[in-house]
Amino acid sequence: MRLGVDVGRATTVAVLVGPGGQTVARAVVDSVPGLGECLRAVLAALPPAETGEVDAVGLTMDLERRPSRLRPVAALRIAPPSHPSLGPLAGWPAQAAREVGQLHAVVSGGSALTGRELAPLDRAAVADFARRAAADGVTAFAVAAAGALTRPDPEVAAAEVIAEAVPGAEITLSHELGRSGLRERENTAVLNGALRPWAARTSDTAERALRVGGLRAPLFLARNTGGLVSAAYFRHYPVLAIASTTASAVRGAALAAGADRAVVVDAGVAEFRCASVTDGEVEGSDVGPGLGGVDVDLARIRTDVLPRAGLVGTGAEQVADLVERVRRRTPGGVLLAAGGDCGLVPVRAQDPAAAVAAAAYGAACSEIVAEVDQFAVAGGHGELDRLLGLARDQALARVVAAGAAPATARVAFAAHTPVSYLPEGVHRLRVRAVGSPSGIPS
Known part of the structure; x- marks a missing residue:
């Protein structure tokens, strides 16, 4: 059984998920200052008999994703x-x-x-x-x-x-x-x-709170694009997991609904964020402002945003426009809601409790994910195949380093694309590997 926890600005939600993806128990508490305090409170609200069977914990958070200060580098x-x-x-x-x-x-x-x-x-x-x-x-x-x-x-x-x-x-x-x-x-x-000192403090705090709550299962952090990495990997590469809540919520809502194609509105405290899912994958984006307004070149999900401060009247028309913009990119996608305040999202056939718990459910159900994105120069098809094979091996090594059990590691996506603005023979190689969380504590 897995435990997913979403520490948000308003509420902290925990979901226990069985091997078949069924929700065994849920708990929702008000968020308070401090990650450890939020975790201890939500764990205390879960049935004690169930938590003893947890073999992995997936955590996504908004509450402390911004450190008080960046370290000099x-x-x-x-x-x-x-x-x-x-x-x-x-x-x-x-x-x-x-x-x-x-x-x-x-x-x-x-x-x-x-x-x-x-x-x-x-x-x-x-x-x-x-x-x-x-x-x-x-x-x-x-x-x-x-x-x-x-x-x-x-x-x-x-x-x-x-x-x-x-x-x-x-x-x-x-x-x-x-x-x-x-x-x-x-x-x-x-x-x-x-961000590394902040990541060490954050993961240490979370692990201590889990131990106090009686859990010995290893901790995993949700990535910005969905999926998980181990606490040890997060300490080394924190920038991969500093804004994971919406990705977890979008994936979780689609998974819970059994929808391979969906438009999901994540109703947060400060804004509505809308994203699409196609063939089970959230639509991605690349370059853009990251933490502190710094432009970064890092995989992320593509979201259309509507600030709550800008709502006019009830805001219903603006939310409908937000949904329609994303729907044009995903025709036929089922509309789903996530988050604790979904009243303005015109969803009918969805359990409100599942919407509230979407991010926690997504964190509980996710696999370990690692990616390789590189350029290669190949003189022919044979050389290109060899280089793509090396990239696949590298992705598999990374996903194991990120916390996947070696026997479960596999390549989920591999592609090569000629780079049109460079001489012939230069290709972009992209590989994504996934695996089940390892039972070895980080």
Whole structure:
């Protein structure tokens, strides 16, 4: 049996789900300040006899997704020089920039997306930057190299130099998280490094609350796009799981209704968020503002948003317009609601309790998910097949690292697409692997 918990701004919801996907028990309590307090309260509201059989806990949260402060991070770019307006951290909102700090450098190296080396990595400059950062008391680093999604070697080599110069340094490599755009991928890596202390506190708090509540099952965190990662993986890559509630709610509502094609309205405290599901998958998006208003290049779900502050009259017409906009992208999709205040969503054939518990249900029922998104240069079909096979192996390794039981890991999606704006032979490879949560505690 699995337990899903949704810690929201207004309420905290827990759902116990049996092996066949049936809801065994639900509990709803008012949210209070503090993640641990919310978890302890909702666990106390569940039937004690049932919680003893839980073998995995999936958590999604809005309450503490924004840390009080970002940690300073030393940002290292490996690329040719650029105008200061395009340099590291350029364009960051003032508050986020102040918190992360202005410690950054650009060193020679990197490659084009075709894999052609632009210049050898300047190892001496990397070591000098690492020592300067350590002298300023900064031991968290984010490394982003031009062309790293085709050729990650410069980032890996720079990490080795930093680790030697600053023992114990925490290093985020951009090719493990972001996509093709250098600046947005760099921003993603910097945010990830800045969020790690918060992620450690958050996961530790949640695990302690579960133990106090009598649960020994391992904890998993919901991803921004749905799916889960282990608490240990979340501590290392928190940027993947900082805004997961709507994805969990949309997936959960569709799963509970048995709908492969749906339009789901997530009625939150501050806004209505509407997203579509096709063939069981939530519609995705890429580049856009992330935490603190920083532009990131990270997979996310596509949502149309209607702020509650902007509602006119009852707001019914505006909600109907919101639904219609998304419905045009998903003709024939069944309309479903999620969240605790769905009165304005014109849904008839849906259990209101299931709507309230949609995000928790989605977190309980999700699999472990990991993705690989990279560029490859292939001289023919044989070479392309070999590179796609390597990407599949990498995705399988990542999903196991993210918390999947090895025997259950499998490739759910794999595709290659020629990159039209680059020379012939350059392909974008995308692979998604999934697996069941491992029973080994994180």
